[in-house]
Amino acid sequence: MRTRKGKPTSQRDRTTPSADSTEEQARQSLRYVDEMCYQRKKLSTFPVGRPLEEASGLQGKFNRLVERDRDQRLSLPVSATLSSPSLSHSDDCCEDVPALARVSVIGDVTLSEDALSLLDLGPSFSPVQSIGHGVTRKIVGSLQFVHDRLRHRASRKEQETGREHNTGTTLPPIPFPARWYNPQEPNMLVDTKFRLFTTSVFFSILTSYCKKPPISNLTPAQRRGLREIRELSAQGEIKISTSDKGGEFVIISRELDMAITKHHLEDETLYRASSAQEFARQYRHLNKVWVETAKAAGLNKATITRLKNDRPECPVLYVLIKTHKLSPAALTSKDPRDFKVRPIISVGGPTDRISWLLNVILSPxxxxxxxxxxxxMFLERLRAARVDNECATESFDVTSLYTNVSNEAALQAIFELLSENHTSLTLHGFIIRQVMMLLDECLKCAIFRWSGHYYRQIRGLAMGQRLAPTLAIAFMSKVEQPVLERNLFLYCRYIDDCCIVCSTQFELDTCFDLLNQQSPHIKFIREKPRDSWLPFLNVQVYTSKGECKTKWYRKPSSKNILVHSLSAHPRKTKKAILGNMFATAIKVRSDVQERANSIKLAQHIAHTNGYPEKEWTRKSGRLPRRRNLTADDNSKIAFCLPFISDEMSKKVRASLRKADLEDHVRVVDIPPANLNTQLVRNRLYDRLCVTPNCVICPFGKDWDCMVSGVVYLITCQSCGDQYIGETGRPLCIRIKEHLDGMAGSSMTTALGGHLAVFDTSCFIDFLEKGKHIEE
Incomplete structure (x- = not known):
C-alpha cells in the first residue's frame, strides 16, 4: 500500500515542528521501538519458568520473586490501614482523622472488593507505563519542541534583547496555541549538540529500557478491579467523579446522577432555558467587542487573533456531590433531593482566553x-492581634458564595479598586472603561449545555470561570466594609471563610447580623470554638484566658489522600509532597506540645498513604530543605519526558550534560495518566458535535469531529492511497476544506487532485488524537 504524507494547505494547520535534523532518527527509533515491543510481547506469551534463548532462567526467577513481594505488599487494601488496630495510631492528635472509607459509593451501585481496593488508592495514583508507541511519540514531540526553541533562541540572541509590543508593556506567556507555526532556521552549533542528545536518548537510553518490562504497581486483584470499573462505565451503568471536598472517588449510578442534576437545574432563580442560536450570538458579539477594544488599546494583531476563539466549545455542566454533608442513610438513597451538589462549568468556553488577559490585569x-x-498571612495577623480574657472568637462561612454573588455589585467593586489603584497596575494599553466593558461582556456569556439542552445562568458567577475567584473576592470586600470600620481585634477572610476576634460576644453577634444584612442572597453561617479550639482553614486556633495557640488541623470532610507511595511518580515528587506536609505541620504549631501533636497527625496521614516509617521519620524533626527555582531555571526550555523510572530520568539528564545543553534545557518528568484521568469523564451526556448522522465523526470512536489538535488519516477505498494530515483547529473545519476541494476537483488540494485523477471516493479514520490517554 502506498503512503503519502499530507501537506497542510496553510501554515496554521501545522501544530508540531518539523525538526529536519531529527526526523529520520525519529522514524528509525519508532521502528526500533516497535520491534522491541513486539519481541517483548512475544516473549511474554511463553510460561515464565520456561527456558528461552532470549531470557535467562535466573532473570525469570528474579522477576517472579519481585512480583510475589510486590503482591504481598499490596495485598492489604489502603482503606484497611485506617481501621486496622495494628496499623492505626491511637494518639489523641488523630481524633480529627476519622476512620472513613476512601471511596464513596452512592445509591444502589455494587462494586467488588477488587474494584474498591483499586479506588482506595485515590484519584492521583498513576499505574506504571511501558515504553510503547504512544510514549515514544510523546518523546519525539518533546524533542522537536526543544529543538525548535533552541534554534529560536540562537537566532534571537544577537538580534533582540527583549520583545516589544505596541502597548509598551510585555504580556506574560500566553497559554493558548498560536494559529500558525514558523519553522526556525538551522543553526550548526545548536543542531550538532541536539543531535548528540537525541542519539543518546534514543539509541542508548530508550532502546535499553524497551528491553526491561516494567513491574506493575497494581496487584492482580486491583487490575481486575480496573477492568470491572471500565466495563461498568462503558456500559453506562455508573458515573465516576471525585467528591467536593474529600478528594476521594465517588461512584454513582448514571440514572441517579442525571436525576440529581435535573433537580438542581429546576431552580428558576438560577437558570433558564437557552438555545444554540443564543450561544452563537453571544460569542460572536463577544469576539466583535474584543477585536474592536483590543485594536483601540494598541495590541498587536497576533495577540488579538490568539486571544479570539472563533469556534468555541459550549461549556458543559457537571456536579460534584458534597459527600461530607451526607448521612450514612443518605448514601443508599435514590431521592435526588437528599443530595447537595457543587455545580461546575467546564473550561474552554468563549470567554476563556479573554478572561485570562483580564485576570492578568485584575489579579494584582x-x-x-x-x-x-x-x-x-493568617498566622502573621493572628499573632499580631490583641487577645484578652474577654475576647470572643468565631468563624463565619458564606453559603454558596459564587452562585449568590451580585454581578452588578462585583463590577462596582472592581471599578472602585481600579480607579483607586490604576497607577500601580499594568493595564497593557487598556483604559479602565475598556477593561470594565470586556468584563461586563464576559459575565453576559453564561450559557452552558447539559444532556443536549442549553441553559443560561441568570444569577451569580459560574464555578470554573477564570474570573470567578477575583470577582468574588472583590464583591466580598464590599460586603465586609461596614464590619472593618468597627476596628475589631481581627477580621480576615479567605474567599468565603472569615475568622473574627472581637472584644466581647455581643460585638461578635452584632458583626454577624451586620454581615447578613449587606446582600439579599448572601447568608453567613457561624462556627463556635469547641473546647476553646476553633478550626479555620488548616489551623486550629486557641484564644482563651488571654492566650493564643495554634496547631495543624485537617477537616473531618478530608479523606487525607496524598499521592500514594507506590504511584508511578518521580521519587522527588513524593518527597516534596511528604516534606511539604510535615513543613506545614511544623510551621503552624505555636509551642513544643502542639508541634508534637501536629507531627503525629502528619505521620498518621503518611502511614495511611503507604509511606514506610523510614520515609516520614526523617522528616518529623526538621523542616525540609527547599530548592527554589532560580530565574535561570525558569528560563530553561522544558523537555517533557514521560516518566518511566528515576534511573532513566537520571540518565537523560546526564545526556543533557554531555551534549552541553544543561544550561539551556531542563528535564520535566511527566507521570503516567492517573486514575482520575483514566476513569473520570465529565462530558458524559454531551458530545461536542451536534450534527445528526455526521459524516465526519469517525465510527466507533469516543471523540467526535469538534476535537482539535489531531492527526487524521483519509484512505481511498479503491486504490488504498492514504493522506495523513494534522490540524490545530477543530477537525470538522479542516475536513470540510478537504470535502470542498473534492467537490470542485481542485488540483491545488491533495484530495481534489486525487479525485480528478482516479475518480474514486474516500472515507475518514483516525491515526492518533492529540490528547490521547494511554490505557
Whole structure:
C-alpha cells in the first residue's frame, strides 16, 4: 500500500515542528521501538519458568520473586490501614482523622472488593507505563519542541534583547496555541549538540529500557478491579467523579446522577432555558467587542487573533456531590433531593482566553483588599492581634458564595479598586472603561449545555470561570466594609471563610447580623470554638484566658489522600509532597506540645498513604530543605519526558550534560495518566458535535469531529492511497476544506487532485488524537 504524507494547505494547520535534523532518527527509533515491543510481547506469551534463548532462567526467577513481594505488599487494601488496630495510631492528635472509607459509593451501585481496593488508592495514583508507541511519540514531540526553541533562541540572541509590543508593556506567556507555526532556521552549533542528545536518548537510553518490562504497581486483584470499573462505565451503568471536598472517588449510578442534576437545574432563580442560536450570538458579539477594544488599546494583531476563539466549545455542566454533608442513610438513597451538589462549568468556553488577559490585569488588585488572605498571612495577623480574657472568637462561612454573588455589585467593586489603584497596575494599553466593558461582556456569556439542552445562568458567577475567584473576592470586600470600620481585634477572610476576634460576644453577634444584612442572597453561617479550639482553614486556633495557640488541623470532610507511595511518580515528587506536609505541620504549631501533636497527625496521614516509617521519620524533626527555582531555571526550555523510572530520568539528564545543553534545557518528568484521568469523564451526556448522522465523526470512536489538535488519516477505498494530515483547529473545519476541494476537483488540494485523477471516493479514520490517554 502506498503512503503519502499530507501537506497542510496553510501554515496554521501545522501544530508540531518539523525538526529536519531529527526526523529520520525519529522514524528509525519508532521502528526500533516497535520491534522491541513486539519481541517483548512475544516473549511474554511463553510460561515464565520456561527456558528461552532470549531470557535467562535466573532473570525469570528474579522477576517472579519481585512480583510475589510486590503482591504481598499490596495485598492489604489502603482503606484497611485506617481501621486496622495494628496499623492505626491511637494518639489523641488523630481524633480529627476519622476512620472513613476512601471511596464513596452512592445509591444502589455494587462494586467488588477488587474494584474498591483499586479506588482506595485515590484519584492521583498513576499505574506504571511501558515504553510503547504512544510514549515514544510523546518523546519525539518533546524533542522537536526543544529543538525548535533552541534554534529560536540562537537566532534571537544577537538580534533582540527583549520583545516589544505596541502597548509598551510585555504580556506574560500566553497559554493558548498560536494559529500558525514558523519553522526556525538551522543553526550548526545548536543542531550538532541536539543531535548528540537525541542519539543518546534514543539509541542508548530508550532502546535499553524497551528491553526491561516494567513491574506493575497494581496487584492482580486491583487490575481486575480496573477492568470491572471500565466495563461498568462503558456500559453506562455508573458515573465516576471525585467528591467536593474529600478528594476521594465517588461512584454513582448514571440514572441517579442525571436525576440529581435535573433537580438542581429546576431552580428558576438560577437558570433558564437557552438555545444554540443564543450561544452563537453571544460569542460572536463577544469576539466583535474584543477585536474592536483590543485594536483601540494598541495590541498587536497576533495577540488579538490568539486571544479570539472563533469556534468555541459550549461549556458543559457537571456536579460534584458534597459527600461530607451526607448521612450514612443518605448514601443508599435514590431521592435526588437528599443530595447537595457543587455545580461546575467546564473550561474552554468563549470567554476563556479573554478572561485570562483580564485576570492578568485584575489579579494584582487583590493585594489592596484589606481582609483578603494570601499564603501564610493568617498566622502573621493572628499573632499580631490583641487577645484578652474577654475576647470572643468565631468563624463565619458564606453559603454558596459564587452562585449568590451580585454581578452588578462585583463590577462596582472592581471599578472602585481600579480607579483607586490604576497607577500601580499594568493595564497593557487598556483604559479602565475598556477593561470594565470586556468584563461586563464576559459575565453576559453564561450559557452552558447539559444532556443536549442549553441553559443560561441568570444569577451569580459560574464555578470554573477564570474570573470567578477575583470577582468574588472583590464583591466580598464590599460586603465586609461596614464590619472593618468597627476596628475589631481581627477580621480576615479567605474567599468565603472569615475568622473574627472581637472584644466581647455581643460585638461578635452584632458583626454577624451586620454581615447578613449587606446582600439579599448572601447568608453567613457561624462556627463556635469547641473546647476553646476553633478550626479555620488548616489551623486550629486557641484564644482563651488571654492566650493564643495554634496547631495543624485537617477537616473531618478530608479523606487525607496524598499521592500514594507506590504511584508511578518521580521519587522527588513524593518527597516534596511528604516534606511539604510535615513543613506545614511544623510551621503552624505555636509551642513544643502542639508541634508534637501536629507531627503525629502528619505521620498518621503518611502511614495511611503507604509511606514506610523510614520515609516520614526523617522528616518529623526538621523542616525540609527547599530548592527554589532560580530565574535561570525558569528560563530553561522544558523537555517533557514521560516518566518511566528515576534511573532513566537520571540518565537523560546526564545526556543533557554531555551534549552541553544543561544550561539551556531542563528535564520535566511527566507521570503516567492517573486514575482520575483514566476513569473520570465529565462530558458524559454531551458530545461536542451536534450534527445528526455526521459524516465526519469517525465510527466507533469516543471523540467526535469538534476535537482539535489531531492527526487524521483519509484512505481511498479503491486504490488504498492514504493522506495523513494534522490540524490545530477543530477537525470538522479542516475536513470540510478537504470535502470542498473534492467537490470542485481542485488540483491545488491533495484530495481534489486525487479525485480528478482516479475518480474514486474516500472515507475518514483516525491515526492518533492529540490528547490521547494511554490505557
Amino acid at each position: 488588585l487583590l493585594k489592596h483588599v484589606p481582609a483578603h488572605l494570601r499564603t501564610n
